Amino acid sequence: MSSRFLQKTRIVLTMLFVQQLCTAQGISFASQPTQRSAAQRSAAQRNAAQREESSAKNLKDLLVDLGKQHQVSILFEEETVKNITITGADFRQEGGKLEKQLTDLLRPFNLRFKKAGKEAYVIVSRFEKKASEAGIATIESATIAPTAAPESLSRTDIAVSKIAKENPAEETIKGRVTDERGDGLPGVNVVIKGSQRGVTTDIAGKYELTAAGPNDVLIFSFVGYLPKEEIVGNRSVVDISLSVDTKALEEVVVIGYGTAKKKDLTGAVAVVGRKEFGDVSATSAQQLLQGKIAGVQIVNTGGLPGSNAKIIIRGVGSLTNSDPLYVIDGIQGGDINSVSPYDIQDITVLKDAASVAIYGASAANGVVLITTKKGKAGTPKVTYNGYVGVAQAWKKLDMLDAAQYVQLVKDIDAVQGNKVPDKLNTPDVLVTRTDWQKEIFRNGKITEHHVNVTGGSDKATYNFSAGYTNQEGIMRDYGYQRINLRTQLEEQIGKRIRLGQTINFKYNRTTGNAASFVEALRMPPYAPTMDPANLGGYSKVTTIIDQNDALNPLPGIYLTEKLGRGVSNLFQLWGEVDIINGLKFRTQANIGLSNGNSYNYTGEYLNGNTKIDRKIEESYSFSVSPIIENILSYTKTIGRHDFSLMAGNTYNEGTRSRSVNMTGSGFTNDLIKQIGVSKSNSITGTGSSIYASRSYFGRLTYAFHDRYLVNASIRQDINPAFGKAYRKGNFPSVGVAWKVANEDFMKNISFISDLKLRGSWGITGNANIGLFLTDPTVYRGYGNNNIVYSFGENKAFQQGATVTRVPNPFLKWEETTQIDFGVDFGLLQNRLQVSLDYYKRDSKDLLLDVKLPVSTGLGDVYNDASMVQNAANAVNKGFEAALSYAGQAGDFSYSISANTGYNKNNVVSLGNGAPIVSGSTNGGINITKTDVGAAIGSFYGYKVDQVVSSAADVARYNEQAVAKGFASYQDGLKAGDIVYQDLNGDGRITDADQSFLGSAIPVWTYGGSVNLSYKAFDLSMGLAGISDVKVYNALRYWTEGTTRPFNSSTAVLNAWKKDGDITDMPRSGQNTPSNLRASDRFLENGSFMRLRNLTLGFSVPKTILNSTGGKVFSSFRIYATAMNLLTLTKYKGYDPEVSASVNDAKSFIFTKGVDTGQYPQPRTFLVGLQVGF
Template sequence: MKRIFTRISVLAVFCLLAINVAFAQNITVKGKVIDGGDKTPLPGVSILIKGTQNGTQTDVNGNYSISVPANATLVFNFVGYTAQEQAVNNQTTINVSLASSTQQLEQVVVVGYGTQRKIDVTGSVASVKGEDISKQASVNAVSALQGKVAGVNITNSGTPGSTPQITIRGTGTIYGNLGVLYVVDGVWYDDISFLNPADIADMSILKDASSQSIYGIRAANGVILVTTNKGKTGNPVINYNGSVGYKKVTNQIEMANATEYATIINELSASNAAPALFANPSSYGEGTNWYNQAFRNALQTNHQISINGGTEKTSYNFSLGYTDEDGIVKTQNWKRYTAKFSNDFQVLKSLKLGYSISGTAINSNDINGGIFRQLYAAGPVVPVYYADGTYGDANDFSLGGGNNFNPQVTLDFFNQKSKNYRINGNVFAELTFAKNFTFRTSAGGDFGQNEVRGYTPAYQATQGQRNDISKLTVNRDENRNWILENTLTYKNTFGDHSLTLLAGTTAQRRKNYFINSSALNVPYSSDGDLYLALGTASNREVLDGGSLSTYLSYFGRANYSFKNKYLLNATLRADAASQFFGGGDLWGYFPAIGAGWVISNEDFMKDQTVFNNLKLKGSWGKVGNAGVPVNPTTLTVTQSAGYVAIFNGVAYTGANVASLVPSFLNWERTTGTDIGIEAAFLKNRLNIEANYYNKKTEQAIFEIPILSSIGTASSKMIGNQADLQNRGFEFLATWRDQPNSDFSYSISGNIGINNNKVLSVVTGLNPIYGGGQGIANGALATRTVQGGAIGEFYGYSVAGIFQTPAEVAASAQTGAKPGDFRYVDQNGDGVIDGKDRVVLGNPNPKYSYGLNTTFNYKGWDLSFDIQGVAGVDVYNANIAYRFGNENFSKDFYDNRWHGAGTSNTYPSANVGSTTNAAPNSFYVEDGSYIRLRTVQLGYALPASLMSKWTMKKVRVFLDAQNAINLFGYKGFTPEIGYDAGTGPISRGIDASVYPLSAIYRLGLQVQF
């Protein structure tokens, strides 16, 4: 309660500061707003004081009156017309004529190395405003994109501060770099976890190869361009955004209670001809609910304050941010501190200089990665503590095996802290000369250090949970990356022709250094000062390593428009990457071309009244993926003791080839085709966009098995092994309207359809198996094979449950027992073996969709977003991952087979046996879901009240994220990504994932 009171008090203090700001002198401005074409009055035009949400609207005759600071700027905005700004400059009368606008197509979007009018874009580019990102409860800006962009699939984790997994138009690689490229103010990054979402002005998602190709080697999985907030001309503007709330586990799995657990464990013992463990199951009652013991309602608070302003010669923006997020598991916490500062200087009329720099510090108290497995499996008959204060011990109940633990012990004795420090930014100079030329040079860097310190003391909590020798581990990782870019742009309009030419060059270096160390017998320190030097010298270990990659690139682009009707875009980039030096094509070439036809600008469309805008577009391009290990074609040798020769009684260790490497490794190249249509109707109130795409990855890199008899330390070899395809359709429709001066709203819906397919594999029809992580007996549950999707679930099809010994004897599974799965004999040979396995499901979502709405009525605003996926399967590995007397879910207990006729779908308690635990259709479940992603209600104090103070805006809001989740999956969440170590061939396997949380917040926004 003290922490909650403290965090709410911070919000209250800012409220009080806002209300006590001194009175400022305002003037009253009146005027009339008319249509620039037919000169008729425009009712309901929005008039805002720039930089605020305070303003008014015109009446039925187009008249308005507003009290504003004498030096303010008014922004006039109306659906279907071009927004217009007017500086007050002590004027008391300002009349405005608004020009009709093709609003959506005339807006400017950020593209690679510049901006374009949307009407000129021939590729597929989606833009999301910073205000739509910062209002989300997510601490990572990428998470806020979920459900907002067609064709973009995001998988979140409940782990505090975690980076979401994102795929754009399907998975196009297996082994290479799986992540998208983030370009923040011109600097390239692998993730943007260091960014405070409130610092973002705009995010552009480049989805097709034509728009991506300007980034060549890193664009195969998509590109996201991030523009951060910059200074604006005018008096200083101070913004504060803060919120406090809590996270709560959603859809918590109900486990069997102690009585039910004792009952089903006795059944398990009987099935294995062992005596019952519990004489009287009902005597244990409810027992321990381990989820309730470990979980909590976790606090989350976020504060960000910024100041920006400037003159005609200089502008500035400065911000500070603080986020404190508890995990739903007790003891877990994540904190982030951010600072960002940017300056632009107009040194001369033709010369502009600027820089942007940001710093981030992240500290976290971590939890044991196996805690969720323990919470799922721990026996409820075991108490957390005995009456004497000692820990409840599973051995006291003869549980043994895989259930020999007390999760509270794991929480209490796990001590790991992570620290991450990062500084990044860029500096640039921009010179305009000869009227049409602009030269820009920039240098950027990303320097970070991450340290993880873990300490396990010597302790004895239970018979099975003890540690006799203390251990300290210190792992440190450092990154030193820089990028230099130079571009020359020519832009000119002559007659009906518009031409923009861009040429540039890029040089990059990415350097990583790591050191992993440990020491034994490090004494416990109550103040937390633990050092490797305190341990036993003979037991200290240190491993250090690193990597260095360099890149050189040349690129060019031409944009041409004739009469704003016919559009042409052509790009070519050449990249060289050090990974391929001496063992592959050092240079990769990535061309692209796009064309567009603005049909609505044709003469024959002038008299029609259906379309405000109508545009056809198409594009083709190639992009690359250089995300492979350094020196992948270099053969390495080890001297492990695998081969030993003895001469004169002395053992000599032989040298072994560490792994086979390809003699030649080529780039992964992705070729994409995109065809689209954009249209606007009903005075631009309704806008639609539809795209068809066909994306093919050629020479995809991944590992294939090799014979162990070859004698290498590794049983796999990487190479250009396959061709992959993602083909699909995207649709976006948006309706915006302003029925009257008090009310406006927008409703936007999108859907993406994607089909993933392996076109060819160098091994022919021999499949690549994977997905053994967290599955009983290490069985491989996925298959990647020609003609199928990446990482399809693969195993036995269940036809029912054996009810009697007679049924078993008459089947192809004579070694089974009543209560076991009955598998389908697919080939009819009377034997159940690996030849009877079939495709069980697809972990790659076919459909993803979102609905995003906003409603504004006077000072009130309401928004809600709905998001979901469909046509996807997940593998529930938790059920059969058993090594002893683990607990069962309540669902399994209620539906289990426990005698002839009791169930023909769920097996007996012996589900963990080798026969029943084999990958099969019972464990594959529908992963579709739909959720209320975000709902927010806000209220801004009226402009009449704000005008009495120097304050420009005060808004309070309440919101909820993930408050309603609808799905049929029997786990915490069907939103399951892939294991970072194995990639997409392990996608969708639930081996105790971090549960999803709902977040509820109270927030405040103040602007001075």
């Protein structure tokens, strides 16, 4: 066959491809005729049937006529049809199927046709099959702009080309992708090489896409299998089988500054990916980890919408900050709350020193690596995730009704000798008018929408996502809104260069003021919510009229305007180049920008006897955080030896920030709410910070014979927060592992699929200590008089300034030395996988504020001077266990996982520092103490013995004390009071009888999940819990304290009333401190198990999707979810999941577990939709 014919064929079919591509993109041409209607085509066929065919015609003319008649392109070589004539007797050109006509027409001349598209045919010789098809297969698939017909084409060729434009030679390619056993593989990416066209296989492994020509190459790729390329050629069905990639099956996980095969890890690393996330609805990244990883506790800092959660890894190892380092797509110090959960591909938690030491000074509390979703080659794929739902309080406290409350007030007055107010002797107060808990709680609506678009070619990929969250709180008038935008691009330039960029934007807004639980619980139940006679229109109670000065919580909700706004932007640019095989260089620059604004307007109203004036408080802040990193890595295999080397450096500008706080008061009305128009305004505070650090790091990984592994790393950090001579910190680590399963002696033990022993040692640091600790703090007093000093016997205050914190030029790094021993094994072809770890974290040189002697002459009238010193040591040690099992039986598949962690925290030394007393409760009592021999922030106080039943019992206690030389056993003790245990046995209750009562750091953490699917249905549930933990219920100070006539819990109905009463509730109205000392009276068991998530979903089968809606949807799933549906606990408060009374990083450590009225976690019900297009 001549080359000229092949050239013509290439041109025509290329034009067919171009026209189809342009049509798909919505491009039209003025010269392109419209397609004939069915009526026109029928008329043409009738006219052709009536035509006289008794005269002879040549084959060429007949083929052209057939092409026009059927509106198709028929291509042929002149030499092939030359000198072939046909009479009417040989062939009748009448209506009928084209392919039958062609077959009848060509068979006598040893010719045949080949379909080259939906409406294109090529005439070839039966004896030139290979040559003809080879000619067609050489057509390039490059995109060429339409031009005038080449001069080399004859008039017939031009006519054929014109028809070809109307009928592109594209062909639908179908097929099925299977594994080595012949089972269909769902989710395989099928992409046309060099284009953005692509699809994924359905649940049966089937696919269908349109190819431009026989020279197209299909690329099949799937995680865990070797990629494969197939030339389309003359096939319309391309079935392939993918082979298992034994290397890919060895799961690759993200580690510090790189990736590694999971089987080659020498440290304690846990990965939670999309498979483990399942289809759980979550509003934060931390929620995705709840109950998923052994030794990791997720502490929710409250149920307020938008509130953050803390991640604690293997206990608390510092007195300043327990937060881990967050790394998002390689960016250190990223804001984990800036990433939408829907954008996260997987989360890796590094727990031991061998894994975290590469991050040095920032890794003492562990490292959390977040990898976001990347673009995938293929046609644009759009997915939508959204849900609507409602959140509600799952528990209310049992409080007294009006009649019970009035009787309580009278009982208290009787004990304290007070006159009962006249109002309380009227029947009007016996009516319960208000359920104050109901007034502050509500059912809050929740809405979330998230759209993701991904696509690209083998040269460039993109991923774009946008999300919107609107969440009402379960407390009235409180709400949270968030907008997330994320763009990620990656480009391959040649074979050796890769470039990428990521832009992440987050806007969040909070509105409303959370009501006070304490005030709501203390309000009299007979009081109405509103009183038009009062300024502001809300009711009030007073001490004189009601003997209750609780504050109505509703004005704080409805007469204030509280608004918080925050914007954060993260920009990342990176580039990689493969210098030579195995040698790669990467550089990346990241910059984070954030600004915030808070606005709080308080209207004018009367609350109790206090007039609240109009006031505005406003603040602004801005920060910028740039980081530049360079990494050089090299991998090499020599025989049985595998080497990997990595070296790099980081320049971190830290966070440069500025802030200003302003206030204004004296507004004449509520119309203009600007500080500038207030009668009195001022700047109440400003702040700024700036620092920079440098780091150098390296790592060596060696493996011999895929059996023996060594991983060693070193990092040096330079940080100006420490003394000049101590700014450099060196942090080494080493990890080793033995793959026992790969040994020859294990080959005959078939039920053991995998077995690896590992151990690690390393040192990490803690740089999250705050700034300016090496600088002095100067105090100049409060008020205009700057009162600081007191002199003489009368201690008269004098003006001046003094140093309250003395600088320490010898301040150095906190260091944590950690050892870890672990074993990983798999059974039954790895369907059952188990991981066990033992660890010990020894944290030393912890920073502590050490008080200085009064003789220094420093300090103020309130506090002694102090110096921050490396004084304390603490130890965490424990073990972890995690197991998972997955299986399938026909259409039913399941996976089950469970984990648990045991951790014991202990303070070893405080150096010269005094114990840290903290944890202030609602009554102003400090309930926690950090001292040697107990856990950090342990509860400390007296142990309750009993409620004294009678005056005779009091006398007996006092007689024992007198016998030992004391005047009384316990100061102020009367019948009906609590008596405490005499722990030192000296016969009297003193400070020496206080002891450690327990810890808010749980000894046990655990979690589990179950995922089931049957055909189109799926069911998943997730559990999480803690045990051997204490919570101090400070709300009970008000609801059971009864020293003042506030409304109280129904528990006070069992209070002691007369001699002989046996109860654990002391008398009401007692006026001694006995019953309210720091003790275990309000200390409760904080253990709980919570059903975090229960989801039932239904996915519309692919067969239905393909047969309806014009194949618009690639997936369609609806689901219903219940969050926090069930909580098993003995805790009496609103919620056992208590974080802290103060939530800054340092105070959190010492007040964790003190419940002063924390916003509870809501119970949430959702209905959602997940759609793929």
